[in-house]
Amino acid sequence: MSSLEELSHRHxxxxxxxxxxxxxxxxxxxxxxxxxxxxxLVEALKPATVTFLAGEIHAIVGENGAGKSTLIKxxxxxxxxxxxxxxxxxxxxxxxxxxxxxxxGINAVHQEVVLCAHLSVAxxxxxxxxxxxxxxxxxxxxxxxxxxxxxxxxxxxPAAAPLGSLTIGQQQLVATAKAAMRGIRFLIFDExxxxxxxxxxxxxxxxxxxxxxxxxxxxxxxxxxxxxxxLADRVSVLRDGTHVGTRLIGETNEAELIxxxxxxxIEQIYHKEKVVIGKPIVETKGLSGPGFExxxxxxxxxxxxxxxxxxxAGRSEFALGLYGRQPVKSxxxxxxxxxxxxxxxxxxMDLGIALAPESRRDQxxxxxxxxxxxxxxxxxxxxxxxLVIRKGDEADNAERQIRDLRIKTPSRSVLxxxxxxxxxxxxxxxxxxxxxAKLFIFDExxVGVDVGTKAEIYRLFGELLKRGAGIILIxxxxxxxxxxxxxxxxxxxGRLVASHDYRAGTHEDVLTQAIGI
Numbered sequence: 001m002s003s004l005e006e007l008s009h010r011h012x013x014x015x016x017x018x019x020x021x022x023x024x025x026x027x028x029x030x031x032x033x034x035x036x037x038x039x040x041l042v043e044a045l046k047p048a049t050v051t052f053l054a055g056e057i058h059a060i061v062g063e064n065g066a067g068k069s070t071l072i073k074x075x076x077x078x079x080x081x082x083x084x085x086x087x088x089x090x091x092x093x094x095x096x097x098x099x100x101x102x103x104x105g106i107n108a109v110h111q112e113v114v115l116c117a118h119l120s121v122a123x124x125x126x127x128x129x130x131x132x133x134x135x136x137x138x139x140x141x142x143x144x145x146x147x148x149x150x151x152x153x154x155x156x157x158p159a160a161a162p163l164g165s166l167t168i169g170q171q172q173l174v175a176t177a178k179a180a181m182r183g184i185r186f187l188i189f190d191e192x193x194x195x196x197x198x199x200x201x202x203x204x205x206x207x208x209x210x211x212x213x214x215x216x217x218x219x220x221x222x223x224x225x226x227x228x229x230x231l232a233d234r235v236s237v238l239r240d241g242t243h244v245g246t247r248l249i250g251e252t253n254e255a256e257l258i259x260x261x262x263x264x265x266i267e268q269i270y271h272k273e274k275v276v277i278g279k280p281i282v283e284t285k286g287l288s289g290p291g292f293e294x295x296x297x298x299x300x301x302x303x304x305x306x307x308x309x310x311x312x313a314g315r316s317e318f319a320l321g322l323y324g325r326q327p328v329k330s331x332x333x334x335x336x337x338x339x340x341x342x343x344x345x346x347x348x349m350d351l352g353i354a355l356a357p358e359s360r361r362d363q364x365x366x367x368x369x370x371x372x373x374x375x376x377x378x379x380x381x382x383x384x385x386x387l388v389i390r391k392g393d394e395a396d397n398a399e400r401q402i403r404d405l406r407i408k409t410p411s412r413s414v415l416x417x418x419x420x421x422x423x424x425x426x427x428x429x430x431x432x433x434x435x436x437a438k439l440f441i442f443d444e445x446x447v448g449v450d451v452g453t454k455a456e457i458y459r460l461f462g463e464l465l466k467r468g469a470g471i472i473l474i475x476x477x478x479x480x481x482x483x484x485x486x487x488x489x490x491x492x493x494g495r496l497v498a499s500h501d502y503r504a505g506t507h508e509d510v511l512t513q514a515i516g517i
Contacts, residue, residue, distance in 0.1 A: 021089040021104065025055035025215050028090070030075070030106075030186060035084035037070050044070040047084060048243040050236055052186070057208065057218040059228040059249075062238035062261055063452040068221055069420075071238070072188055075219075076108050077101040105185030111194055113171045115178075117164035122146035124163050125178045149181050154203050168195040169311070176204065180211075187211065188219040193227065194447045197311045205231060223451060224477075225254045237261055262452040272484055273462030275302040280337065281439050281470040282353075284322065287331035291317030292494045294331070297487075299439060299470040304461065306485030307474045309514050314494035315474045319441050322472075323355045324348040349378065354432035355441045356425070365416045365424060372398035372412030374427050378435040401430035406456060422453035429460055440464055443474040458484065478507055492516050 131138040147159035278301035292314035307315040490498040
């Protein structure tokens with residue numbers, strides 16, 4: 001028996017259950033009637049009635065805190081509902097445990113990959129469902145079967161490689177392959193393209209359409225409206241834990257969906273403050289280091305300098321070199337007109353450079369510490385008398401940043417790990433606002449946050465500029481850097497290949513320069 005044949009036999013019980021629960025394509029496969037979830041007095045999801053059809057791509061949009069994560073947990077059996085009914089193929093079900101959901105073919109691919117970095121790709125795909133014979137794990141058979149699945153899905157990934165050796169985007173594809181391997185009828189994607197390259201996103205979109213054509217129901221959760229309109233057949237909107245409407249994708253538009261989500265017009269999202277641009281804060285001349293070469297640019301007070309390019313183009317590598325996290329091989333850095341050497345992060349911080357890194361969870365926050373402690377980390381020396389922290393000043397500083405940044409939390413004592421992605425990003429920003437930096441480097445600042453939180457982050461940019469700061473904005477989301485940057489630089493292959501003044505080039509120009517065609 002081949003590895004693939006054995007793999008198919010391992011899911012016979014699930015296949016039999018699936019055969020007993022069948023509906024024709026286009027008919028309701030999952031119905032939520034008055035579904036509700038309470039945590040004490042807090043209503044995370046108010047009574048919601050939503051129907052999902054077999055073989056459709058059903059997008060769900062809403063701000064952070066709108067109830068999307070709660071809905072995912074209810075559908076996958078991670079938490080139990082407080083009230084309401086769930087019908088699967090017309091029959092009432094509990095969905096009380098993850099195993100029950102998986103047995104019916106309900107799976108989810110989450111934004112934050114929850115796999116084991118020290119294990120191989122194959123071991124992760126078979127995690128909890130390993131192949132064994134006589135008590136021994138069949139590593140070779142698992143790798144062969146996993147590679148066949150990856151190849152069939154069109155993912156060019158090595159099954160034998162350690163998961164930790166892959167990029168975050170590639171790990172996301174592994175999580176997708178793991179879900180597909182289990183046998184799926186209802187697959188939930190939560191912000192799946194947040195860390196994917198354009199090529200990886202295209203692979204994923206092809207897979208999603210293929211699964212839909214095979215009758216699988218896809219629930220697609222994303223803050224990127226262009227993806228919703230490219231993929232979805234229908235879209236449902238959540239706001240403040242309430243289902244406020246479902247639309248056929250051909251009968252709605254981005255402006256209507258944003259209005260339903262946040263009661264705010266699309267013009268307000270990319271609002272750009274008019275700020276007088278001042279003197280240079282930092283200049284680089286022929287700066288070279290690991291992953292970037294011969295980069296010359298200037299950032300002035302009151303100015304947003306955008307860096308755009310495909311992943312691996314050298315944007316983040318340049319920023320890390322400027323910040324002292326990676327060594328610089330050659331070139332010069334001028335800080336307010338004076339030549340400086342930035343050999344480590346402490347020197348960068350002392351000059352007044354702040355970095356909000358791409359991965360806020362891994363590099364920007366101490367998740368096991370409270371919101372208040374995270375905000376105050378760079379300034380505890382200023383809040384202390386000798387070795388003793390002044391508790392009153394510590395509390396006042398944290399509370400001020402929480403209030404000014406509109407961080408949604410009942411207390412500064414709440415752990416950073418408990419906050420939504422948008423609120424975590426605000427904590428990272430608040431930390432550096434306390435520091436009083438002059439140059440802010442924002443690397444993918446709006447990954448995984450909703451349009452409302454994006455608007456708030458852009459408002460914060462405006463406040464920083466008014467104070468005389470300069471901003472380097474690194475983003476893979478072209479509309480963001482295009483609409484916000486006073487000067488936009490395009491990176492390709494580790495080099496700066498083109499530059500544009502505010503809205504001087506078209507989206508097509510910038511993208512063509514980034515791809516190199």
